[in-house]
Amino acid sequence: MNYLDFNDKELTPTLKELSLLEVRNVCMQCQNCELGKKRTNLVFSDGHANAPVMLIGEAPGAEEDETGVPFVGRAGKLLNQLMQECGISREKDLYICNTLKCRPPENRDPKPEEKNACENYLMAQINIVRPKLIVLCGATAAKFFLGDDIKISQIRGKKYLLFNKIPATVIFHPSYLLRNHSEEVNSPRWLTKKDLTAVKKFIDTL
Ligand code: URA
Numbered sequence: 001m002n003y004l005d006f007n008d009k010e011l012t013p014t015l016k017e018l019s020l021l022e023v024r025n026v027c028m029q030c031q032n033c034e035l036g037k038k039r040t041n042l043v044f045s046d047g048h049a050n051a052p053v054m055l056i057g058e059a060p061g062a063e064e065d066e067t068g069v070p071f072v073g074r075a076g077k078l079l080n081q082l083m084q085e086c087g088i089s090r091e092k093d094l095y096i097c098n099t100l101k102c103r104p105p106e107n108r109d110p111k112p113e114e115k116n117a118c119e120n121y122l123m124a125q126i127n128i129v130r131p132k133l134i135v136l137c138g139a140t141a142a143k144f145f146l147g148d149d150i151k152i153s154q155i156r157g158k159k160y161l162l163f164n165k166i167p168a169t170v171i172f173h174p175s176y177l178l179r180n181h182s183e184e185v186n187s188p189r190w191l192t193k194k195d196l197t198a199v200k201k202f203i204d205t206l
Pocket of ligand 1: 058
């Protein structure tokens, strides 16, 4: 498999001595940006730490903020459905988290200072879970790792190597798919199924 090497970020989190639970506890106290004051719940992760695949989304929405669990709203349900159709088990195969751990008001795009404030938590999650594959779900997660210049429609399905060692790929965000219903060949939904089928194939090689 050919990977596009990508080493812009370093996997050297300041929280590297901590367990996932301890990182979560630090995160629960976090007031490093204004979103900390407004959250109902921290949305740290779902799934188990030994999962082969880490899926990274954008930020919690209203239902995630209510429940403390990522990807449980409409977008999450669609993601679950598409993964199921491609043979991926959310419970068995995935550790799921977001670029931001707190909900931005009105689901607006995360601000640069919010992404910076959350970066150490995400890096710590990656460092501890050490997934075999990272799936960057949507533009916010993809830009966070691959740079602001990327166009999701041009890079989805491509394979990257993050931090010189962890394979990663990019898929459309399910919120985008909620606005694009077509399942025709080469439609965003069709392409996402193709990309998730490739993720399933990767899982099956492990
Ligand atoms: N969208 C995301 O990116 N993450 C969630 O947890 C929910 C919706």
